[in-house]
Structure formats: C-alpha cells, structure tokens
Amino acid sequence: MSYLAVPISAETVGEAIDQIRDAVASGAELVELRTDFIEDLTCEKVVNLISHVKGEYGKLFPVIVTCRDVAQGGAINYPVKMRIDILVGALNAGADFIDFEYKNFIIPDNQEKIKVALADSVKGRLILSHHDFDDTFENIAGLYRKILTFYPPAIPKLIYTADHINDCFDGLDLLYNTSEQCVAFAMGEAGMISRVLARKLGSVVTFASLSEAEATAPGQITIKEFKNIYRSDSIDCDTELYGIIADPVGHSMSPAIHNAGFADADFNKLYLPLLVEGDYEDFEEFMDNVLRRSWLGFKGFSVTIPHKENALEYVKDKGGQIEPLAEKIGAVNTIVVGPDGKLFGYNTDYAGAIEAIAEKIGGRGELDNMDVAVVGAGGVSRAIVAGLVDAGAKVKIYNRTVRKAKKLAKQFGCECAPLNKVGEINAKLLINCTSVGMSPESDNSPVPVEVHREGMVVFDTVYNPLETLLLRHAKTCGAETIDGLEMFVNQAMMQFELFTGTQGNRRFMRETVLDLLEK
Ligand code: NAP
Numbered sequence: 001m002s003y004l005a006v007p008i009s010a011e012t013v014g015e016a017i018d019q020i021r022d023a024v025a026s027g028a029e030l031v032e033l034r035t036d037f038i039e040d041l042t043c044e045k046v047v048n049l050i051s052h053v054k055g056e057y058g059k060l061f062p063v064i065v066t067c068r069d070v071a072q073g074g075a076i077n078y079p080v081k082m083r084i085d086i087l088v089g090a091l092n093a094g095a096d097f098i099d100f101e102y103k104n105f106i107i108p109d110n111q112e113k114i115k116v117a118l119a120d121s122v123k124g125r126l127i128l129s130h131h132d133f134d135d136t137f138e139n140i141a142g143l144y145r146k147i148l149t150f151y152p153p154a155i156p157k158l159i160y161t162a163d164h165i166n167d168c169f170d171g172l173d174l175l176y177n178t179s180e181q182c183v184a185f186a187m188g189e190a191g192m193i194s195r196v197l198a199r200k201l202g203s204v205v206t207f208a209s210l211s212e213a214e215a216t217a218p219g220q221i222t223i224k225e226f227k228n229i230y231r232s233d234s235i236d237c238d239t240e241l242y243g244i245i246a247d248p249v250g251h252s253m254s255p256a257i258h259n260a261g262f263a264d265a266d267f268n269k270l271y272l273p274l275l276v277e278g279d280y281e282d283f284e285e286f287m288d289n290v291l292r293r294s295w296l297g298f299k300g301f302s303v304t305i306p307h308k309e310n311a312l313e314y315v316k317d318k319g320g321q322i323e324p325l326a327e328k329i330g331a332v333n334t335i336v337v338g339p340d341g342k343l344f345g346y347n348t349d350y351a352g353a354i355e356a357i358a359e360k361i362g363g364r365g366e367l368d369n370m371d372v373a374v375v376g377a378g379g380v381s382r383a384i385v386a387g388l389v390d391a392g393a394k395v396k397i398y399n400r401t402v403r404k405a406k407k408l409a410k411q412f413g414c415e416c417a418p419l420n421k422v423g424e425i426n427a428k429l430l431i432n433c434t435s436v437g438m439s440p441e442s443d444n445s446p447v448p449v450e451v452h453r454e455g456m457v458v459f460d461t462v463y464n465p466l467e468t469l470l471l472r473h474a475k476t477c478g479a480e481t482i483d484g485l486e487m488f489v490n491q492a493m494m495q496f497e498l499f500t501g502t503q504g505n506r507r508f509m510r511e512t513v514l515d516l517l518e519k
Contacts, residue, residue, distance in 0.1 A: 026507030043089035065090035129157035157183035160192035175201035261504035315345035350387030368392035376433030454478035
C-alpha cells in the first residue's frame with residue numbers, strides 16, 4: 001500500500017482542521033501533521049488534532065505526526081526535547097506514524113522515550129527521515145542500510161534534491177530493490193516523476209500539496225493534479241508508462257490529453273511530463289536510464305523542443321526503425337518501444353497537420369498541385385512542408401530569416417521569399433508556422449489583412465489563443481479557417497494509436513485540451 005499524503009502546514013489548530021477537511025475532500029489517503037508549523041505548539045494541540053482526524057474521518061484514517069528540525073526543513077525551531085515529547089504524545093494519542101530525523105535519533109539521549117512509546121503503541125511506526133535540500137545522496141542504498149541496521153523496525157525515509165531528471169533513478173532503484181518498507185523520492189521540478197512513480201514502486205507514502213501555495217517542499221504537485229491528471233487512483237506496479245520529453249515541459253498539454261484518453265479506455269497506463277534538460281548526452285543518458293530499467297515499464301514517448309533531432313539520432317544509434325518521412329524531416333516526435341525493446345521513431349506533426357487540412361479541403365488528394373504559402377521556416381514548418389510536398393502541393397516559404405527559408409526550400413524543392421513579401425501571397429492555402437499571434441502577443445498577425453480572400457483556406461498552427469488575429473481576419477474576409485488545436489489533437493490521437501494500438505476517444509480528449517485552454 002502506498003498512501004497519497006497531504007502535509008498539513010497550518011499555524012493554528014483551527015487552520016489545521018480546515019486544511020485536513022480540504023485534504024480529505026480532495027482525496028488524501030493520509031495526512032501528515034507538520035506540527036513544526038503550529039505556533040505556540042503544545043502536546044495538547046497535537047492530541048486534539050489526532051482525535052479530530054480519528055473522530056471525523058474514522059479510526060483507520062492514517063496520520064503521520066512530524067515536528068521537524070529546522071536543519072531538516074522544519075518551520076519553527078522547537079527544542080529537540082519538546083519535539084520528542086510531541087512525537088511521544090502523538091503515539092499515545094493514536095498516531096499511525098511518527099517521523100523523526102535520523103540524525104537526531106542516533107543521539108543516545110533522544111532514543112529512550114520514543115522507543116518506550118513505540119513499544120506501548122499497538123500500531124505506531126517510526127519513520128526515520130533524512131533530507132538533502134541541495135543535492136543527491138552520495139550513496140542512498142548505503143544510507144538506507146545504515147538506518148535499518150541502527151533501528152530495524154524503522155521505516156527509512158530518504159528525500160533528496162534532483163538537479164536533473166537523471167537524478168531520479170537513485171530513489172527509484174532504491175524503492176525497486178528493497179523488500180522492506182521505505183519512502184524515497186526527489187524534490188525539485190526535476191524530481192517530479194519520482195514523486196508519482198514512488199506510488200508505482202510501493203513507497204509507503206508520497207506527498208501532494210493542497211494547492212501550489214501550500215506546498216511544503218519544492219516540486220510537490222497538487223493533490224488535484226495527482227488525482228486528476230496523474231491518475232493516482234489507478235497507479236500500481238503494473239502501470240505502463242509514457243511521457244513527453246521536453247524542456248520546458250511544465251505547460252505541455254500532452255499529459256492531460258493522453259491521461260484523459262488512457263482513463264477513458266480504462267488502460268493501466270500513465271503519461272508523465274519528462275523534463276530533460278541539456279543536449280544529446282543528457283537525452284541519451286535519460287533514455288538509457290529508462291530503457292535499461294524494464295521494470296519501470298516505459299513503452300513510449302512524445303518528444304518536443306529541443307529534443308526532436310536527438311530522438312531521431314538516438315533511435316538510429318540503437319538500431320531502431322525510423323518512418324521515412326520523419327527521417328527526411330530530420331525530427332522524431334514519437335518513440336515507441338516494441339515488445340522486444342526495439343525502438344520505432346515517427347513524426348505525427350506533419351501527419352496531424354495534413355489530416356487537419358485534408359478534412360477541410362475534401363481530402364488529401366486535393367493538395368496535389370495546390371498553391372500553398374507557408375509562413376515560417378522552423379521545426380513545425382519543416383514537418384508541414386515535408387507533408388505538403390509529399391502530397392504534391394506547390395509550396396512557397398516566407399520567413400523573417402531568409403537564409404533559413406532558402407535552406408528549407410532547397411531541401412524540399414520549393415520556392416521561398418522574405419517575410420516582407422507576404423503581401424504578394426496569392427495561394428489557395430495559407431499556413432502560419434511562426435509563433436506570431438501566440439499569447440500573450442495575440443494582437444499580432446504574421447500577414448496583413450489584405451492577403452485574405454474569399455475561397456482561401458487559412459490554417460494557423462498556433463493554438464493559444466484558439467482564435468488568433470490571423471484567423472479572425474481570415475473569417476472576416478470570407479476565408480475558411482483551421483485552428484492549431486485540430487493539428488495538436490490529430491498528432492496526439494496518432495500518438496495514442498501508436499502507443500496503444502487502439503483509437504482514443506477523440507471528442508473527450510479534445511474537450512480535455514479545450515478545458516485547459518479556456519483556463
Ligand atoms: P521554431 O522552430 O522556433 O520556429 C519559429 C518560427 O517562427 C521561425 O520561422 C521564426 O522565424 C518565426 N518567428 C518567430 N518570431 C517571429 C517574429 N516576431 N516575426 C516573424 N517570424 C517569427 O518553432 P516551431 O517549433 O516551428 O513552432 C512554431 C509555432 O508552431 C509555435 O509557436 C506553436 O504556436 C506552433 N505549434 C503548433 C503545434 C500544434 O500541434 N498545433 C505544435 C507545435 C508548435 P526566424 O527563422 O526568422 O527566427
């Protein structure tokens with residue numbers, strides 16, 4: 001059993017009761033009373049809080065009581081003797097777990113009272129915790145053994161700071177390799193996946209905050225996100241994993257759309273944001289780390305900025321198979337891990353865009369010989385130009401940096417022009433592949449309003465806002481429009497099919513993204 005715990009970090013008993021109520025209502029399976037936050041702390045206050053939890057939410061609702069040392073992340077620096085009395089009082093009042101700092105427990109004067117209270121308690125367990133707020137532990141497995149050798153009934157809790165996602169694997173390995181009960185994960189944004197995967201790997205607890213403002217440690221996600229996006233209720237040791245590799249990754253909508261699809265299909269699968277900072281070496285190290293640990297169960301990846309080229313190189317390096325057009329585009333945005341570990345690289349960006357266009361113009365065949373103006377010469381433009389040329393379209397690329405437009409045009413046999421010539425556009429289909437018009441600069445359009453004509457189709461790959469100024473102008477002039485959400489949803493649906501072999505619930509997944517965009 002791995003509990004999803006919410007730390008209660010109130011300054012008064014009244015506030016703590018409110019926080020406990022909100023935590024339970026949000027789905028907390030355990031509350032951790034961080035009594036070091038309570039002002040003018042007394043044993044009576046803690047006993048009252050435990051009685052409140054047990055009375056209100058049932059005797060079996062578990063409680064951890066902590067009164068942490070400031071050096072180990074505590075809020076108010078209460079003297080150690082008083083903190084021990086609080087923990088002993090908590091055990092006597094029925095706390096299921098008390099959490100004491102390992103560094104303080106090894107001091108002989110600090111042990112006796114706690115050991116006696118533990119012996120008298122029917123179910124109370126001692127968590128011996130050690131935190132590193134700056135770094136990883138040099139030898140987490142050694143530290144774990146040291147704690148258990150010192151006091152075998154303890155539950156070791158080892159929490160460290162990840163500077164990079166690759167630092168998460170120490171904690172994950174510890175959880176996987178230990179048969180005794182244990183708590184381990186990494187703090188910091190880079191450690192986020194270790195908090196979620198702690199649940200899969202049987203960490204006694206993993207923590208989520210009530211809200212971002214009430215987080216008690218860096219990188220803590222909210223209980224709402226944990227339950228609604230990261231599917232905490234269905235994570236178990238068999239859960240298969242997927243994720244989006246990106247930097248930054250925080251605002252990606254891919255976890256929401258894919259997890260919504262998995263939940264709808266009742267798949268035991270979870271999709272995570274995978275913040276992989278750095279260059280090819282870091283990407284390679286991350287991929288090697290996850291693929292070497294087959295017990296983690298990673299089966300597929302979405303890949304975006306800045307790793308699409310790295311993904312292509314990695315799959316090739318490992319002897320995997322690349323979809324021919326992805327190879328030509330020079331970018332892979334989807335990696336699938338086959339049953340025998342063989343890797344397959346795809347690009348669903350171009351296919352997602354072409355499908356969105358085909359839907360509007362009456363089929364892919366209509367693109368044959370069609371005049372198309374593409375504005376932009378970056379990654380998305382490259383994928384869409386490849387798809388358009390493959391479908392037989394006559395493409396002209398307009399870009400601010402002419403050198404880039406020339407290079408792209410040469411590679412795919414198209415024409416090109418500087419961006420200041422967009423006024424001349426006389427194409428049937430116009431596609432914006434620049435970031436111009438994207439929130440917060442949504443008052444901009446990459447082309448002047450005069451370019452739009454009746455009968456034209458205008459496609460904006462920007463999806464935030466959904467209706468860009470470009471699309472508003474196009475509609476006013478009687479042109480047909482395609483928004484960026486269609487491409488985003490199409491490429492995600494294609495990834496979903498590559499990941500699962502089945503089609504996702506498009507309407508539900510699209511609505512999930514729309515809800516997010518509206519927020
Ligand atoms: P990228 O590789 O960085 O390329 C950016 C492009 O925008 C370049 O052509 C750049 O011109 C141009 N640009 C940027 N700022 C400009 C400005 N102020 N004036 C004129 N041109 C400007 O980015 P990308 O990966 O291709 O992504 C481009 C856009 O596609 C994103 O902003 C996003 O909104 C959209 N997108 C949509 C989806 C979807 O599924 N719908 C998916 C991914 C991305 P220079 O070459 O001159 O710098």
